[in-house]
Amino acid sequence: MSILINIPGRPLDKLITRLKQDIPENEIEVWPNVKHPDKVEFALVWKHQHGSLTAYKNLKAISSFGAGVDSIISDPDLPNVPIVRIVDPDLAINMAQYVLTMIQHHKLRLHQFNQQQQEQIWKPKSARKGNKVGILGLGQLGSKTAQVLLDFGFEVSGWSRSLKELDKVNCYAGDDGFNTVITEADYLVCLLPLTDKTENILNAAVFSKMKSTAVLINVARGEHVVDEDLIEALDNEQISFAYLDVFRQEPLPEQHLFWLSDKIQITPHISAVTNVETAVSQIVENYFLQKKGQELNNLIDRRSAY
Ligand code: NDP
Protein backbone atom coordinates (compact mmCIF):
# COMPACT_ATOMS: atom_id res chain seq x y z
CA MET A 1 0.00 0.00 0.00
CA SER A 2 1.14 3.56 -0.66
CA ILE A 3 -0.04 7.15 -0.31
CA LEU A 4 -0.20 9.37 -3.36
CA ILE A 5 0.31 13.12 -2.99
CA ASN A 6 -1.54 14.83 -5.83
CA ILE A 7 -1.17 18.55 -5.08
CA PRO A 8 -0.11 20.38 -8.23
CA GLY A 9 1.57 23.77 -8.28
CA ARG A 10 2.65 23.97 -4.64
CA PRO A 11 5.96 23.43 -2.88
CA LEU A 12 5.69 20.01 -1.22
CA ASP A 13 9.07 19.65 0.53
CA LYS A 14 7.78 20.44 4.02
CA LEU A 15 4.78 18.14 3.60
CA ILE A 16 6.85 15.24 2.26
CA THR A 17 9.53 15.62 4.96
CA ARG A 18 6.84 15.57 7.61
CA LEU A 19 5.02 12.55 6.09
CA LYS A 20 8.29 10.61 5.93
CA GLN A 21 8.53 10.83 9.72
CA ASP A 22 5.49 8.54 9.99
CA ILE A 23 5.13 6.73 6.69
CA PRO A 24 7.96 4.67 5.13
CA GLU A 25 9.55 6.53 2.20
CA ASN A 26 8.82 3.69 -0.25
CA GLU A 27 5.09 4.12 0.54
CA ILE A 28 5.02 7.78 -0.58
CA GLU A 29 4.35 8.63 -4.22
CA VAL A 30 4.13 12.10 -5.70
CA TRP A 31 2.01 12.90 -8.76
CA PRO A 32 2.77 12.96 -11.68
CA ASN A 33 5.86 10.71 -11.29
CA VAL A 34 4.14 7.68 -9.78
CA LYS A 35 6.34 4.56 -9.88
CA HIS A 36 3.85 1.91 -8.73
CA PRO A 37 0.28 3.08 -9.47
CA ASP A 38 -1.18 -0.30 -8.45
CA LYS A 39 0.14 0.10 -4.91
CA VAL A 40 -1.65 3.43 -4.38
CA GLU A 41 -4.58 2.95 -1.99
CA PHE A 42 -4.80 6.41 -0.39
CA ALA A 43 -4.65 9.76 -2.22
CA LEU A 44 -3.96 13.12 -0.62
CA VAL A 45 -5.21 15.81 -2.98
CA TRP A 46 -5.68 19.55 -3.31
CA LYS A 47 -6.95 21.09 -6.54
CA HIS A 48 -5.89 17.99 -8.47
CA GLN A 49 -6.21 17.79 -12.23
CA HIS A 50 -9.63 16.29 -12.88
CA GLY A 51 -9.31 12.79 -14.29
CA SER A 52 -5.90 12.26 -12.70
CA LEU A 53 -7.25 9.90 -10.03
CA THR A 54 -8.46 7.27 -12.48
CA ALA A 55 -5.02 5.66 -12.87
CA TYR A 56 -5.10 3.86 -9.51
CA LYS A 57 -7.14 0.67 -9.66
CA ASN A 58 -6.60 -0.12 -5.97
CA LEU A 59 -7.45 3.35 -4.65
CA LYS A 60 -9.55 3.02 -1.48
CA ALA A 61 -9.80 6.56 -0.07
CA ILE A 62 -9.21 10.19 -0.93
CA SER A 63 -8.21 12.84 1.59
CA SER A 64 -8.52 16.56 0.98
CA PHE A 65 -5.54 18.59 2.12
CA GLY A 66 -7.99 21.22 3.39
CA ALA A 67 -11.41 21.61 4.96
CA GLY A 68 -13.21 21.97 1.63
CA VAL A 69 -13.79 19.08 -0.74
CA ASP A 70 -15.45 20.94 -3.62
CA SER A 71 -12.52 20.58 -6.03
CA ILE A 72 -12.57 16.82 -5.41
CA ILE A 73 -16.32 16.34 -5.69
CA SER A 74 -16.48 18.33 -8.93
CA ASP A 75 -14.16 15.85 -10.70
CA PRO A 76 -16.44 14.10 -13.23
CA ASP A 77 -14.08 11.08 -13.20
CA LEU A 78 -13.87 10.78 -9.44
CA PRO A 79 -13.38 7.17 -8.25
CA ASN A 80 -16.22 5.96 -6.05
CA VAL A 81 -14.30 5.74 -2.76
CA PRO A 82 -14.75 7.43 0.65
CA ILE A 83 -13.57 11.05 0.94
CA VAL A 84 -12.18 12.62 4.11
CA ARG A 85 -11.21 16.19 4.95
CA ILE A 86 -9.20 18.13 7.52
CA VAL A 87 -11.08 19.23 10.63
CA ASP A 88 -8.85 21.38 12.81
CA PRO A 89 -10.00 23.46 15.79
CA ASP A 90 -7.05 25.83 15.22
CA LEU A 91 -8.22 26.41 11.66
CA ALA A 92 -11.64 27.35 13.04
CA ILE A 93 -10.08 29.83 15.48
CA ASN A 94 -8.04 31.39 12.67
CA MET A 95 -11.18 31.77 10.62
CA ALA A 96 -13.11 33.30 13.51
CA GLN A 97 -10.27 35.77 14.14
CA TYR A 98 -10.17 36.75 10.47
CA VAL A 99 -13.91 37.41 10.40
CA LEU A 100 -13.75 39.37 13.67
CA THR A 101 -10.85 41.45 12.31
CA MET A 102 -12.68 42.32 9.10
CA ILE A 103 -15.82 43.28 11.01
CA GLN A 104 -13.79 45.46 13.37
CA HIS A 105 -11.91 46.96 10.43
CA HIS A 106 -15.20 48.17 9.01
CA LYS A 107 -16.85 49.03 12.30
CA LEU A 108 -13.95 51.25 13.39
CA ARG A 109 -13.75 52.87 9.92
CA LEU A 110 -10.08 51.94 9.53
CA HIS A 111 -10.29 52.28 5.76
CA GLN A 112 -11.44 55.88 6.13
CA PHE A 113 -8.86 56.73 8.82
CA ASN A 114 -6.13 55.26 6.62
CA GLN A 115 -7.09 57.69 3.89
CA GLN A 116 -7.27 60.54 6.39
CA GLN A 117 -3.79 59.70 7.61
CA GLN A 118 -2.42 59.94 4.04
CA GLU A 119 -3.77 63.49 3.96
CA GLN A 120 -2.89 64.30 7.59
CA ILE A 121 -6.54 64.91 8.44
CA TRP A 122 -7.64 64.68 12.10
CA LYS A 123 -11.37 64.00 11.98
CA PRO A 124 -12.79 61.73 14.73
CA LYS A 125 -15.87 59.65 14.04
CA SER A 126 -17.31 57.05 16.38
CA ALA A 127 -17.56 53.38 15.46
CA ARG A 128 -20.42 52.24 13.25
CA LYS A 129 -23.44 51.03 15.21
CA GLY A 130 -24.40 47.87 13.26
CA ASN A 131 -23.94 44.85 15.52
CA LYS A 132 -25.82 42.04 13.78
CA VAL A 133 -23.84 39.31 12.11
CA GLY A 134 -25.46 36.69 9.91
CA ILE A 135 -23.44 33.56 9.24
CA LEU A 136 -24.33 31.31 6.31
CA GLY A 137 -23.09 27.87 7.33
CA LEU A 138 -22.89 26.77 10.95
CA GLY A 139 -20.41 23.91 10.61
CA GLN A 140 -16.92 23.61 12.06
CA LEU A 141 -15.91 27.11 11.01
CA GLY A 142 -19.27 28.91 11.15
CA SER A 143 -20.16 27.73 14.65
CA LYS A 144 -16.72 28.71 16.05
CA THR A 145 -16.96 32.09 14.35
CA ALA A 146 -20.42 32.58 15.88
CA GLN A 147 -19.08 31.77 19.34
CA VAL A 148 -16.14 34.19 19.07
CA LEU A 149 -18.34 37.00 17.76
CA LEU A 150 -20.81 36.46 20.61
CA ASP A 151 -17.95 36.79 23.08
CA PHE A 152 -17.13 40.15 21.49
CA GLY A 153 -20.68 41.39 21.98
CA PHE A 154 -22.14 40.88 18.52
CA GLU A 155 -25.67 39.64 17.94
CA VAL A 156 -25.33 36.51 15.85
CA SER A 157 -27.74 34.68 13.56
CA GLY A 158 -26.85 31.64 11.53
CA TRP A 159 -28.27 29.57 8.72
CA SER A 160 -27.64 25.92 8.02
CA ARG A 161 -29.21 23.01 6.16
CA SER A 162 -30.42 21.30 9.32
CA LEU A 163 -31.71 23.55 12.09
CA LYS A 164 -29.08 23.97 14.81
CA GLU A 165 -29.32 24.74 18.50
CA LEU A 166 -26.37 26.92 19.47
CA ASP A 167 -26.32 28.85 22.70
CA LYS A 168 -27.31 32.53 22.15
CA VAL A 169 -27.20 32.18 18.34
CA ASN A 170 -30.46 32.80 16.43
CA CYS A 171 -30.47 29.68 14.30
CA TYR A 172 -32.40 29.33 11.05
CA ALA A 173 -32.82 26.85 8.22
CA GLY A 174 -34.84 26.85 4.98
CA ASP A 175 -35.72 29.66 2.56
CA ASP A 176 -37.56 31.83 5.11
CA GLY A 177 -34.66 31.48 7.51
CA PHE A 178 -32.23 32.48 4.76
CA ASN A 179 -34.29 35.62 4.05
CA THR A 180 -34.35 36.55 7.73
CA VAL A 181 -30.58 36.19 8.06
CA ILE A 182 -29.66 38.14 4.91
CA THR A 183 -32.14 40.98 5.51
CA GLU A 184 -31.22 41.55 9.16
CA ALA A 185 -27.43 41.29 8.87
CA ASP A 186 -25.12 44.27 9.20
CA TYR A 187 -22.33 41.83 8.37
CA LEU A 188 -23.12 38.77 6.25
CA VAL A 189 -20.47 36.05 6.47
CA CYS A 190 -20.39 33.17 3.99
CA LEU A 191 -19.01 29.95 5.46
CA LEU A 192 -20.91 27.46 3.33
CA PRO A 193 -19.33 24.58 1.45
CA LEU A 194 -19.49 24.91 -2.31
CA THR A 195 -22.15 22.54 -3.66
CA ASP A 196 -24.78 22.60 -6.42
CA LYS A 197 -27.16 24.11 -3.86
CA THR A 198 -24.88 26.90 -2.66
CA GLU A 199 -23.17 27.96 -5.90
CA ASN A 200 -24.14 31.56 -6.85
CA ILE A 201 -26.14 31.86 -3.63
CA LEU A 202 -24.97 35.46 -3.16
CA ASN A 203 -26.54 37.14 -6.16
CA ALA A 204 -28.46 40.24 -7.25
CA ALA A 205 -31.73 39.07 -5.67
CA VAL A 206 -29.99 38.62 -2.32
CA PHE A 207 -28.06 41.90 -2.46
CA SER A 208 -31.30 43.76 -3.25
CA LYS A 209 -32.81 42.49 0.02
CA MET A 210 -29.83 43.36 2.21
CA LYS A 211 -29.39 46.58 4.19
CA SER A 212 -27.71 49.32 2.16
CA THR A 213 -25.18 49.62 4.98
CA ALA A 214 -24.49 45.87 5.05
CA VAL A 215 -21.08 44.34 4.52
CA LEU A 216 -20.40 41.00 2.84
CA ILE A 217 -17.56 38.81 4.07
CA ASN A 218 -16.88 35.84 1.79
CA VAL A 219 -14.39 33.38 3.22
CA ALA A 220 -15.85 30.20 1.72
CA ARG A 221 -15.47 29.91 -2.06
CA GLY A 222 -15.50 32.44 -4.90
CA GLU A 223 -18.27 30.54 -6.68
CA HIS A 224 -20.74 31.45 -3.93
CA VAL A 225 -20.77 35.01 -5.25
CA VAL A 226 -21.97 36.20 -8.64
CA ASP A 227 -19.12 38.63 -9.28
CA GLU A 228 -20.96 41.00 -11.64
CA ASP A 229 -23.94 41.18 -9.26
CA LEU A 230 -21.67 42.10 -6.37
CA ILE A 231 -19.96 44.90 -8.34
CA GLU A 232 -23.37 46.21 -9.35
CA ALA A 233 -24.76 46.03 -5.79
CA LEU A 234 -21.75 47.98 -4.49
CA ASP A 235 -21.94 50.55 -7.31
CA ASN A 236 -25.69 51.01 -6.75
CA GLU A 237 -25.24 51.22 -2.98
CA GLN A 238 -27.45 48.19 -2.33
CA ILE A 239 -24.75 47.04 0.06
CA SER A 240 -21.82 49.08 1.28
CA PHE A 241 -18.62 47.01 1.32
CA ALA A 242 -17.19 43.53 0.74
CA TYR A 243 -14.27 41.67 2.26
CA LEU A 244 -13.29 38.86 -0.09
CA ASP A 245 -10.76 36.13 0.68
CA VAL A 246 -11.77 33.66 -2.02
CA PHE A 247 -12.35 33.97 -5.76
CA ARG A 248 -13.64 32.00 -8.73
CA GLN A 249 -10.18 32.11 -10.20
CA GLU A 250 -7.15 32.23 -7.92
CA PRO A 251 -4.87 34.12 -8.18
CA LEU A 252 -7.48 36.76 -9.01
CA PRO A 253 -6.87 37.69 -12.67
CA GLU A 254 -5.11 41.01 -13.24
CA GLN A 255 -8.00 42.51 -15.19
CA HIS A 256 -10.71 41.54 -12.67
CA LEU A 257 -12.94 44.43 -11.62
CA PHE A 258 -12.64 43.51 -7.92
CA TRP A 259 -9.07 44.90 -7.92
CA LEU A 260 -10.36 48.34 -8.86
CA SER A 261 -13.23 48.78 -6.41
CA ASP A 262 -12.62 50.97 -3.38
CA LYS A 263 -15.52 49.13 -1.75
CA ILE A 264 -13.75 45.79 -1.78
CA GLN A 265 -10.93 44.60 0.45
CA ILE A 266 -9.12 41.63 -1.04
CA THR A 267 -7.03 39.06 0.82
CA PRO A 268 -5.36 36.18 -1.08
CA HIS A 269 -7.13 33.12 0.42
CA ILE A 270 -5.41 33.37 3.77
CA SER A 271 -8.26 33.48 6.27
CA ALA A 272 -7.60 29.94 7.53
CA VAL A 273 -4.60 28.25 5.96
CA THR A 274 -4.16 24.50 6.47
CA ASN A 275 -1.58 23.81 9.17
CA VAL A 276 0.79 21.14 7.81
CA GLU A 277 1.49 19.74 11.28
CA THR A 278 -2.18 19.18 12.18
CA ALA A 279 -3.08 18.07 8.70
CA VAL A 280 -0.30 15.48 8.52
CA SER A 281 -1.29 13.96 11.88
CA GLN A 282 -4.84 13.50 10.58
CA ILE A 283 -3.70 12.20 7.19
CA VAL A 284 -1.30 9.70 8.76
CA GLU A 285 -3.99 8.50 11.16
CA ASN A 286 -6.40 7.95 8.30
CA TYR A 287 -3.71 6.27 6.18
CA PHE A 288 -3.12 3.69 8.91
CA LEU A 289 -6.86 3.27 9.58
CA GLN A 290 -7.23 2.54 5.88
CA LYS A 291 -4.35 0.06 6.06
CA LYS A 292 -6.15 -1.77 8.88
CA GLY A 293 -9.44 -1.65 6.98
CA GLN A 294 -11.09 0.51 9.65
CA GLU A 295 -13.49 3.43 9.23
CA LEU A 296 -11.77 6.74 8.52
CA ASN A 297 -12.11 9.99 10.49
CA ASN A 298 -13.81 13.12 9.14
CA LEU A 299 -15.62 11.37 6.33
CA ILE A 300 -17.80 13.55 4.16
CA ASP A 301 -21.21 12.54 2.93
CA ARG A 302 -20.88 12.15 -0.82
CA ARG A 303 -24.63 12.63 -1.35
CA SER A 304 -24.63 16.12 0.19
CA ALA A 305 -21.16 16.83 -1.28
CA TYR A 306 -19.60 18.25 1.91
P1 NDP B 1 -18.81 22.14 7.49
O1 NDP B 1 -19.12 21.05 6.53
O2 NDP B 1 -18.38 21.81 8.86
O3 NDP B 1 -20.09 23.11 7.62
C1 NDP B 1 -20.86 23.48 6.54
C2 NDP B 1 -22.08 24.21 7.04
O4 NDP B 1 -22.82 24.69 5.90
C3 NDP B 1 -23.02 23.32 7.83
O5 NDP B 1 -23.62 24.04 8.88
C4 NDP B 1 -24.08 22.94 6.80
O6 NDP B 1 -25.37 22.63 7.34
C5 NDP B 1 -24.17 24.22 6.00
N1 NDP B 1 -24.73 23.97 4.66
C6 NDP B 1 -24.26 23.14 3.70
N2 NDP B 1 -25.07 23.16 2.63
C7 NDP B 1 -26.09 23.99 2.93
C8 NDP B 1 -27.26 24.40 2.26
N3 NDP B 1 -27.56 23.95 1.02
N4 NDP B 1 -28.10 25.25 2.89
C9 NDP B 1 -27.82 25.70 4.13
N5 NDP B 1 -26.73 25.35 4.83
C10 NDP B 1 -25.87 24.50 4.24
O7 NDP B 1 -17.73 23.07 6.76
P2 NDP B 1 -16.62 23.98 7.44
O8 NDP B 1 -17.27 24.88 8.42
O9 NDP B 1 -15.49 23.14 7.91
O10 NDP B 1 -16.09 24.80 6.17
C11 NDP B 1 -16.94 25.59 5.37
C12 NDP B 1 -16.23 26.00 4.10
O11 NDP B 1 -15.23 26.99 4.39
C13 NDP B 1 -15.42 24.89 3.42
O12 NDP B 1 -16.24 24.05 2.66
C14 NDP B 1 -14.44 25.68 2.57
O13 NDP B 1 -15.00 25.92 1.29
C15 NDP B 1 -14.31 27.01 3.30
N6 NDP B 1 -12.96 27.21 3.84
C16 NDP B 1 -12.27 28.33 3.48
C17 NDP B 1 -11.00 28.56 3.99
C18 NDP B 1 -10.25 29.80 3.63
O14 NDP B 1 -9.05 29.90 3.92
N7 NDP B 1 -10.88 30.79 3.04
C19 NDP B 1 -10.37 27.61 4.92
C20 NDP B 1 -11.18 26.48 5.23
C21 NDP B 1 -12.43 26.30 4.71
P3 NDP B 1 -25.56 21.35 8.29
O15 NDP B 1 -24.88 21.74 9.60
O16 NDP B 1 -27.02 21.21 8.44
O17 NDP B 1 -24.88 20.20 7.62
Ligand code: OXD
Ligand atom coordinates in the same frame (compact mmCIF):
# COMPACT_ATOMS: atom_id res chain seq x y z
C1 OXD C 1 -9.78 24.86 2.78
C2 OXD C 1 -9.19 26.10 2.25
O1 OXD C 1 -10.85 24.45 2.33
O2 OXD C 1 -8.04 26.42 2.61
O3 OXD C 1 -9.17 24.27 3.70
O4 OXD C 1 -9.86 26.82 1.50
